[in-house]
Amino acid sequence: MEGSSSAPRIPNLFQLHLGSPGSSSCSPIQNANVVTPQEGETLRTGPMRKRPSGVSTALVLCDPWKIKKKLTQSDLGGLTRLLLPLDLLEAYVFPFMGKEMLRQVQSEKGMNVVVEDKDTREEHQLVFCRWRSLPSYVLNNGWTKQFVKRRGLKVGDEIGMLWDQVNHKFHFKVLSNVSRGTGNAAA
Numbered sequence: 001m002e003g004s005s006s007a008p009r010i011p012n013l014f015q016l017h018l019g020s021p022g023s024s025s026c027s028p029i030q031n032a033n034v035v036t037p038q039e040g041e042t043l044r045t046g047p048m049r050k051r052p053s054g055v056s057t058a059l060v061l062c063d064p065w066k067i068k069k070k071l072t073q074s075d076l077g078g079l080t081r082l083l084l085p086l087d088l089l090e091a092y093v094f095p096f097m098g099k100e101m102l103r104q105v106q107s108e109k110g111m112n113v114v115v116e117d118k119d120t121r122e123e124h125q126l127v128f129c130r131w132r133s134l135p136s137y138v139l140n141n142g143w144t145k146q147f148v149k150r151r152g153l154k155v156g157d158e159i160g161m162l163w164d165q166v167n168h169k170f171h172f173k174v175l176s177n178v179s180r181g182t183g184n185a186a187a
Contacts, residue, residue, distance in 0.1 A: 065160025066092040073155050076148050081140035089137055096165035106130050114169035
């Protein structure tokens with residue numbers, strides 16, 4: 001864009017993350033080293049050099065949605081709760097909660113938690129608690145009204161969630177709407 005004076009665009013951190021090459025949830029950008037030289041410049045090609053500190057400057061994309069789930073009838077039906085996969089909570093949520101927060105989540109009442117819908121930028125108050133009939137955890141007290149009905153979620157839709165350890169809340173995104181044939185996974 002020759003002659004453009006617009007300021008550089010800052011990427012949305014939920015769409016673009018810097019990571020280390022070879023990490024399990026990241027993959028290098030295809031053609032990331034393609035650069036168009038300006039007049040009078042030459043394009044340098046060759047292998048990427050590592051800095052003396054051993055830090056790579058390669059840009060990689062990461063999928064921030066650590067908790068992914070295809071919705072089932074029980075997530076959308078009369079139980080009015082979203083059942084969350086225990087193994088993913090143990091890997092990506094519980095290690096980043098304080099002892100008091102974990103105690104509340106495991107208590108009979110559970111813990112009030114904000115869930116931010118990244119598609120609509122709306123925040124909703126739900127309860128994050130242990131599901132007594134299974135060794136798992138759920139979001140309830142508003143799941144059906146605030147997410148299922150408002151967003152028109154259907155069986156087979158894929159959602160993504162992540163725990164924000166700084167603001168102590170979940171982020172939610174519809175990754176794909178199977179029943180409508182649309183995908184949103186790259187966003």
